[in-house]
Amino acid sequence: MTAPLIDNLQYSNWSEKIFRQLHQGGVHAVHATIAYHETFREMVLNIEEFNRWFEQFPELIFMGRTGDDVRRAADEGRTAIFFGFQNPSPIEDDLGLVEICHTLGIRFMQLTYNNQSLLATGCYEDDDTGVTRFGKQVIAEMNRVGLVVDMSHSAERSTLEAIEISERPIAITHANPAWWHPALRNKSDEVLRALTDAGGMLGFSMYPHHLKDSSNCTIESFCQMVHEAAERYGARNLGLGSDLCQDQPDSVVSWMRNGRWTKTVDYGEGSASAPGFPDQPGWFRDSRDFGNIAEGLAAVGFSGDEVAGLMGENWLRFYDDSFGPQ
Amino acid sequence: MTAPLIDNLQYSNWSEKIFRQLHQGGVHAVHATIAYHETFREMVLNIEEFNRWFEQFPELIFMGRTGDDVRRAADEGRTAIFFGFQNPSPIEDDLGLVEICHTLGIRFMQLTYNNQSLLATGCYEDDDTGVTRFGKQVIAEMNRVGLVVDMSHSAERSTLEAIEISERPIAITHANPAWWHPALRNKSDEVLRALTDAGGMLGFSMYPHHLKDSSNCTIESFCQMVHEAAERYGARNLGLGSDLCQDQPDSVVSWMRNGRWTKTVDYGEGSASAPGFPDQPGWFRDSRDFGNIAEGLAAVGFSGDEVAGLMGENWLRFYDDSFGPQ
Numbered sequence: 001m002t003a004p005l006i007d008n009l010q011y012s013n014w015s016e017k018i019f020r021q022l023h024q025g026g027v028h029a030v031h032a033t034i035a036y037h038e039t040f041r042e043m044v045l046n047i048e049e050f051n052r053w054f055e056q057f058p059e060l061i062f063m064g065r066t067g068d069d070v071r072r073a074a075d076e077g078r079t080a081i082f083f084g085f086q087n088p089s090p091i092e093d094d095l096g097l098v099e100i101c102h103t104l105g106i107r108f109m110q111l112t113y114n115n116q117s118l119l120a121t122g123c124y125e126d127d128d129t130g131v132t133r134f135g136k137q138v139i140a141e142m143n144r145v146g147l148v149v150d151m152s153h154s155a156e157r158s159t160l161e162a163i164e165i166s167e168r169p170i171a172i173t174h175a176n177p178a179w180w181h182p183a184l185r186n187k188s189d190e191v192l193r194a195l196t197d198a199g200g201m202l203g204f205s206m207y208p209h210h211l212k213d214s215s216n217c218t219i220e221s222f223c224q225m226v227h228e229a230a231e232r233y234g235a236r237n238l239g240l241g242s243d244l245c246q247d248q249p250d251s252v253v254s255w256m257r258n259g260r261w262t263k264t265v266d267y268g269e270g271s272a273s274a275p276g277f278p279d280q281p282g283w284f285r286d287s288r289d290f291g292n293i294a295e296g297l298a299a300v301g302f303s304g305d306e307v308a309g310l311m312g313e314n315w316l317r318f319y320d321d322s323f324g325p326q
Numbered sequence: 327m328t329a330p331l332i333d334n335l336q337y338s339n340w341s342e343k344i345f346r347q348l349h350q351g352g353v354h355a356v357h358a359t360i361a362y363h364e365t366f367r368e369m370v371l372n373i374e375e376f377n378r379w380f381e382q383f384p385e386l387i388f389m390g391r392t393g394d395d396v397r398r399a400a401d402e403g404r405t406a407i408f409f410g411f412q413n414p415s416p417i418e419d420d421l422g423l424v425e426i427c428h429t430l431g432i433r434f435m436q437l438t439y440n441n442q443s444l445l446a447t448g449c450y451e452d453d454d455t456g457v458t459r460f461g462k463q464v465i466a467e468m469n470r471v472g473l474v475v476d477m478s479h480s481a482e483r484s485t486l487e488a489i490e491i492s493e494r495p496i497a498i499t500h501a502n503p504a505w506w507h508p509a510l511r512n513k514s515d516e517v518l519r520a521l522t523d524a525g526g527m528l529g530f531s532m533y534p535h536h537l538k539d540s541s542n543c544t545i546e547s548f549c550q551m552v553h554e555a556a557e558r559y560g561a562r563n564l565g566l567g568s569d570l571c572q573d574q575p576d577s578v579v580s581w582m583r584n585g586r587w588t589k590t591v592d593y594g595e596g597s598a599s600a601p602g603f604p605d606q607p608g609w610f611r612d613s614r615d616f617g618n619i620a621e622g623l624a625a626v627g628f629s630g631d632e633v634a635g636l637m638g639e640n641w642l643r644f645y646d647d648s649f650g651p652q
Contacts, residue, residue: 041367048422096374104429 002074004028004312005290006319008203009084009152009174009241011256013248014053018287019060019079025287028073028080028312029064029319031108031173031241035085037259040097043090047104050081063105067320070312082319084108084173086153086256088119091138098141107323108173109142110150111135111162114268115261120151120158123184124268128155131162143167146324152185152241159191168322169199174241176205180225181212185269189232196237201318202229203241208278209269210243219283223296226310235306239315240293246286250276328400330354330638331616334529335410335478335500335567337582339574340379344613345386345405351613354399354406354638355390355645357434357499357567361411363585366423369416373430376407389431393646396638408645410434410499412479412582414445417464424467433649434499435468436476437461437488440594441587446477446484449510450594454481457488469493472650478511478567485517494648495525500567502531506551507538511595515558522563527644528555529567534604535595536569545609549622552636561632565641566619572612576602 005026011033012018022030034050035043054062064070064080073080083106091097091109101109111131112122119135121128131139139162142149149170151159163170172195178186185205187195192202204226211217212225229238245253253276257268267275283292290311297307331352337359338344348356360376361369380388390396390406399406409432417423417435427435437457438448445461447454457465465488468475475496477485489496498521504512513521518528530552537543538551555564571579579602583594593601609618616637623633 040370044366044426045420045422048420048426051422051425094371094374096371096377099377100370100374100430103431104426 002026002028003308004070004074004316006070006312006315007031007240007242007244007287007290008171008201008315009033009205010244010246010287011086011248012244012246013252014050015247016057018246019053019057021287022079023060023077025290027287027290028078029070029082029315030079030287031082031084033086034083035090036087036113036256037089037261040090040092040094043085044104047083050083064107065105066323067316070316070319082107084110084150086110087113088117088138093118093134095134095137095141098138098147099145102145102147106147107319108148108150108171110153111138112154112158114153114257120162121155122153123155125155128157130157131165135162136165139166144326146322146326148322156188156191159187160194163191163194163198163200168326169201169318170195171201171203171318173201173203174205174207174210174243175202176210176225177229180228181210183210183269185210192229192233196233199237201237201239201315202233203239203315204229205241205243206281206284207243207245208281211281215279215281217281219281219292219296220300223293223300226297227300227302230302230306235302235309236314236317238310239318240290240311242284244280244284244286245277248277253277328352328354329634330396330400330642332396332638332641333357333566333568333570333613333616334497334527334641335359335531336570336572336613337412337574338570338572339578340376341573342383344572345379345383347613348405349386349403351616353613353616354404355396355408355641356405356613357408357410359412360409360432361416362413362439362582363415363587366416366418366420369411370430373409376409391431391433392649393642396642396645408433410436410476412436413439414443414464419444419460421460421463421467424464424473425471428471428473432473433645434474434476434497436479437464438480438484440479440583446488447481448479449481451481454483456483457491461488462491465492470652472648472652474648482514482517485513486520489517489520489524489526494652495527495644496521497527497529497644499527499529500531500533500536500569501528502536502551503555506554507536509536509595512536518555518559522559525563527563527565527640528559529565529641530555531567531569532607532610533569533571534607537607541605541607543607545607545618545622546626549619549626552623553626553628556628556632561628561635562640562643564636565644566616566637568610570606570610570612571603574603579603
């Protein structure tokens with residue numbers, strides 16, 4: 001098969017244009033966020049919207065469920081779309097919804113999105129009380145059915161506890177090391193070491209707020225950071241999770257940050273003077289630009305095999321191990 | 327493989343006892359009703375309950391999705407449980423929920439349960455206005471994804487229209503011919519002829535209200551009726567759909583009949599003096615009694631191949647043709 005190209009986090013304003021760009025960029029799989037603050041029923045409406053796209057554009061996209069679907073996508077020149085939640089709101093307070101969501105195709109679920117959830121503490125809370133009683137039950141159930149725990153937006157202690165409690169490797173699908181760029185959303189060396197020591201995966205984010213020098217971040221700086229991460233944590237536990245939010249109106253970033261939980265505006269990683277989505281760096285504007293990253297990784301000294309791992313093989317191995325029953 | 331034994335309609339008060347009786351009776355597949363008046367979210371709770379049984383009794387039962395799951399059940403000595411709705415309430419007013427329900431494993435859906443629905447007219451209404459605008463869209467979507475239209479509780483015109491509109495064969499999963507026992511729920515010769523001419527299936531009911539002489543119906547009378555039906559409609563379009571409602575408290579038959587739609591009690595096929603579930607005939611008390619029916623069918627002159635067809639092979643062929651995309 002063609003070496004797989006996997007972007008393990010996008011939240012774009014999906015359209016035929018974007019599906020064609022995924023095709024043009026040779027992206028075989030993308031983990032697509034389909035819920036931030038949705039209830040179960042609202043999340044199902046989002047799957048229904050994808051189902052209509054799957055019906056409308058079968059030559060471009062289909063729903064991904066297993067690692068073999070990535071191989072199928074690579075063979076057929078299509079893109080497998082894997083679903084994920086950035087917040088556990090779709091499982092409400094109901095443990096049984098974990099398996100239901102897995103049956104519907106969900107493959108990643110964050111235990112928190114910035115705020116305290118029923119499961120754990122988000123990275124914007126003052127106090128981090130770790131994984132809750134319900135959270136422990138949910139992690140065990142996610143382990144059982146093959147739904148990956150994602151701690152990208154979770155607080156430090158909660159993340160370390162989730163790594164410890166989970167019997168299967170977990171993921172931080174979209175973040176960078178704090179030692180490169182100390183943003184609230186980037187992760188400590190301790191977290192990244194614990195994550196990767198347990199077989200978990202880190203997906204590097206190309207979202208400007210997670211990049212050193214933001215939209216002006218150079219590809220050299222980004223790739224040198226990846227190289228340093230590979231030296232610290234091993235190249236096999238690293239991949240991409242671009243966090244690309246393409247063509248989204250600013251109303252969407254407001255929904256992501258504020259949901260229905262506040263009446264006063266929370267700017268999250270933005271600010272009152274820059275409330276919207278930041279500009280992408282020039283070397284990663286959309287899904288046609290992954291070639292720049294592969295070249296940049298080779299330029300900082302990665303071998304061909306290592307580049308193939310970082311661009312998709314590492315995620316594919318993780319998919320193979322993670323998406324089915326234990 | 328062992329000749330498949332399929333009961334294409336039960337609505338029992340499921341328990342380990344009943345799962346063991348299915349096993350003892352050699353039942354390889356059962357179509358289980360999981361919704362009468364439930365909303366989508368309430369129906370999902372019913373799947374969750376089954377998921378816990380699947381987890382608890384893996385040596386006895388598993389969720390069926392395809393004809394091959396019946397073969398797997400026969401090979402492994404287990405029972406595949408196929409889900410169905412007796413009312414379209416779980417798809418609410420949302421066409422997209424048809425595919426979502428199929429993904430969750432639903433394989434049969436009645437367009438109506440006794441009353442007018444958003445899709446068609448039930449057999450207890452005074453006026454039968456046929457398949458609605460939404461109903462036509464839903465039938466097309468059911469055809470597309472592989473969810474079988476079931477008209478067991480529908481009115482005459484609606485049933486004839488559904489047979490005509492559906493591009494794939496439909497089913498009447500649990501009813502008997504009105505020429506044998508003229509109950510409101512039993513079906514006219516015209517309906518049964520149109521159904522089977524179009525490749526559809528009839529499942530014979532062993533629910534006393536659908537039997538000549540009710541609980542006192544003899545196995546000879548039942549099997550002679552099947553023989554007559556085979557002469558009229560061909561033996562290959564016939565199977566079993568016992569409508570067994572085992573161990574249910576009478577509160578459940580009240581829920582089936584009254585849901586949340588009335589404040590005055592509707593007795594359906596019962597009466598004020600006999601509001602509960604009727605007694606099963608002695609030759610079919612539970613899932614261990616299918617041998618009586620196979621013997622009874624042979625006794626009225628069916629060949630071994632015909633008996634095998636009636637007991638499961640006909641449904642299995644229909645499952646193979648019906649449960650996937652068109």
